[in-house]
Amino acid sequence: MSFGTLMFFVALFAGYGIRVNRPSILKWISQSLLWITLGILFLMGYGLGSLDNVAENLMVALEMALLFLVCISLANLLGLFPVIRMTTGEASGIRPPFMTMLMESLMFAGVVVLGLIAGVLLNKPFAQQEMLANGLLYCMLVLVGIQLRSGNVAIKDVLLNKTGMRIAATVTVTAFFGGLIAGWIAGVPANVSLALASGFGWYSLSGIMIGDQLGPVYGSVAFMVDLSRELVALLLIPFVIRRNAPMAIGYGGATAMDYTLPVIERTGGVHCVPVAVASGFILSLAAPLLIPMFLGVA
Template sequence: DKWLPLDTQTTHTKLPLSSMALESLKLILVVGGGLAIGVLLNFDLSWVEKTSEWILFVLLFFIGVQLRNSGLTLKQILLNKHGMIIAAVVIITCWIGGAIAALILHIPLYHGLAMASGFGWYSLSGILMGDAFGPVYGGASFLIELSRELVSLVLIPMLIGRKPCTSIGYAGATAMDFTLPIIQTTGGVRCVPVAIVSGFILSLLVPVFMLFFVSLAS
């Protein structure tokens, strides 16, 4: 954000901090309410995953329409310098964090690097780490990436007006799907190509890097 600022002011009015905090509070209440209902009420939710997937497709379709109406070219969307740099910074800093955590927790270095390569994709990372290292590592990976997503829901509305690249980086791989509507709503349409490119690169590299470090650990 300091060396390569992202211009979001041309398409989005900056929200006051109180409004951004309110957006974060709404998201927390929605997630918390869903969790409470899921715990208290025992009914079939097998349809939710498929339905939410189709809702996401519809959201992505309309975001694509909005991108075109905003005047952005296909080159600006796909070959986005900001998105590529954000993805690279996220990867490097996650590995540094994973290495430090491995030293503190006295676990093998490659285990820490593998777990740090989830980049926010909690469903896949939990499965891969569980298959490779057992249920303890699988559960830990799931909680790490889920926590990242929950923290992103809180921080993105509060920070994206002043630090858009940082906010997109917090979202990790979810910047192209789950947190994309939040990024678009609070940051403006100019943030969308950056988020899509960053999230796409990170999502593509999650299984590659995780399995690579797993192979080194075995």
């Protein structure tokens, strides 16, 4: 387990030790999660806009990234659809009107675009970006932990969640299948295709690991595939989670335990959180193991 992953769970458990009964405080926590999410998304867009290697061979990287994104996404969604009857707990989140959900999803995407524009215009990496993003994540997980405790969700449901394990397994297998199909179409070696499919939305990890081994083009492809997956998840989750929570949670990939977790909690309810954390945790552990394993295959 990496130090960062360990700290995520320390923050979650710290929040779980606090029980809140006052509705006004719980409402404040919910609103705080929204603002934290917007802050994280802005930083994510800024990071993309300030990267130098994204501009290199941009058309090639974009075409390949789109191909891998479509193939992996379709494979994931088709694989996750049959698990609609799997138990996730009551989806008790507020279901806003269609236009409200649409505007919220566009708001999330718009904040990323604003961050992207800021990164391009300033053309200067933000030295404290990762530290600030991690700080916001830790705050978010503390607040989520408080919500779990206040909603009487047992911690064992987070750590020993069979549904989360099955979702993670489905995402992994179907991502491999989609990656191999995309690689076959693009003429990419099988081991590289599997490595590109193993990011599960963790764009900072996959972009760096693959870029170090295969150069900036493949690094940019990995980065854009996983970043785009996260953005699609943010748009998809509010519309899907009430009808098929496993599909919404699973498509979030590794981000289901951090970046997309507030959206899952906000639209699906606190009882979807244990499944999301369990699935995201497994995929977060798998990504840094699978990527170097595939890249090490001759």
